[in-house]
Amino acid sequence: MIEKRNDWQERLSPRVNAIAPSGIRKFFDIAAQMEDVISLGVGEPDFVTPWSIRESCVYGLEQGYTSYTANRGLPELREEIARHYADEYGCSYDADTDILVTVGVSEALDLVMRAILAPGDEVLIPEPCYVSYQACTILAGGKPVAVPAKIENEFRITPDELEEHVTPRTKALLIGYPNNPTGAIMTRKDLLAIAAFAEKHDLIVISDEIYGDLTYGGEKHVCFSSLPGMQERTILLNGFSKAYAMTGWRIGYALGNKAFISAMTKIHQYTMLCAPITAQIAAIEALRHGEKYMKKMVAEYDRRRHLIYDGFTKMGLPCFEPKGAFYIFPDITSTGYTSDEFAEELLKAEHVALIPGSAFGACGEGHVRCSYATSIDKISEALARIENFLKNHKR
CATH class of the missing domain: 3.90.1150.10 (Aspartate Aminotransferase, domain 1)
Incomplete structure (x- = not known):
């Protein structure tokens, strides 16, 4: 016994x-x-959440839109996301292969880590940072490596600070600007220096840009994948929670090259299957008419x-x-x-x-x-x- x-x-x-x-x-x-x-x-x-966005969901329910969607999300939503990044940042993403709609940005972050990390792979993470960054790295078998950002530099990270922590096991760099919790941003000049560092060490860059629409004082957000040579090595995370007051809808997305997105989709289809169709319909309306x-x-x-x-x-x-x-x-x-x-x-x-x-x-x-x-x-x-x-x- x-x-x-x-x-x-x-x-x-x-x-x-x-x-x-x-x-x-x-x-x-x-x-x-x-x-x-x-x-x-x-x-x-x-x-x-603005009424027109809520109304689109109500209308969708009235029309009987209650089914699964494709694993990667509604084609119409992926096309709107691709259009938005082309118009706003000059990025060219293929709606069929380069975009995955997720259950919030939190799921996207989890999928990225599980898709790219092998046991012991290191991820450089500037701190202070969002609480999930280290946890998702550990849960995927990776090793988070904190890189302190300094208040005297307005909590921006520099290549010199990153260089102090890079090792042969470093596989990725995870950045989140505008930053939670500090409110810091990175200028284009700042990010170009980070891009050069990533290229020098051949790193995957995970860029969490969920607060990208929330900048002040004439400052405009710089999309990391819009920088020269960065789109191919960058997995960009974004969603609708913050800019459109849609936290409870749980709708986000990831943008990246075909290999990255295919790997993330493979995990997504066995775990979440797809994001809720009602939230996807609302997200389409947010992109089309929610800017005002x-x-x-x-x-x-x-x-x-x-x-x-x-x-x-x-x-x-x-x-x-x-x-x-x-x-x-x-x-x-x-x-x-x-x-x-x-x-x-x-x-x-x-x-x-x-x-x-x-x-x-x-x-x-x-x-x-x-x-x-x-x-x-x-x-x-x-x-x-x-x-x-x-x-x-x-x-």
Whole structure:
């Protein structure tokens, strides 16, 4: 008779045991049990998806569009994505072979890692960065290699910093600009230098551009695959969650050469099969007629950006002025608290939820991430509460 074992944790996959739970969810869970909480932690637009986009979905349901689609997504959606990148960035993607529609950008990131990584392959990841980057690398059997970006360089990464971490096992570079959590962007000059580095070391570049439409102050997003010689080696990730306020629709896409997209599709067809048809129909409408709504939302984010930047600066918490996305990353080292301590004590004392910078990598310690994807009134009240906390709780 086989003896029963109760060591269930040890019997889990070592890769799963190697990753920590999301540092973001912890504070959401605490805040959910409290009253009168103002959240600056959610990386989600506070706008409702524009009506014309919702209406297209309703119409599709009325017409009975409830079936599977092709694994790669509706041909009409892939054609709209290809047209958008041709018109906006001068990129030429074949809708039949170079585009995969996914269940959010999160699925696209997971597919990329599983498609390209062999056990032990290293991925250079500038930090601070989105919490899923390291986890998805580990789950695919790869090794994430953190490359700290510095506040004195406005959290932009440089080839010299990358050179310090490249090894013979380095296979890919994963970049996410505009950046979550810092709000940093990379200029064309910056990215050309990164492109030269990638070519020098023959790296695959994974470019997460989900915040590409959210830039401010006259800055325009530079699509990495539009740079000379980069489209062939780049897997570009994007979606509709942030720019069109469509987080719950779970609709994203990946662009890349035929080999990359075919490999990702092979995994996708065995796991997700296809993205929901209703979300794909809504995404078509977003690309065709959603720009005017998106621009209005971006203008409102810009107004909030100025308010929150001025607020933190005036209360003595140094900030890099964000140029993209909808986050700000103030330095809280002067308070004497660690990032986690600051977030926990602020939540308890003033009922303001934000995310410790350490959740986005070790070099995020000493900072906190605040989202300004919430109303002006809530941002103003949150700033007043934070200022009160600083007066009464600084160590």
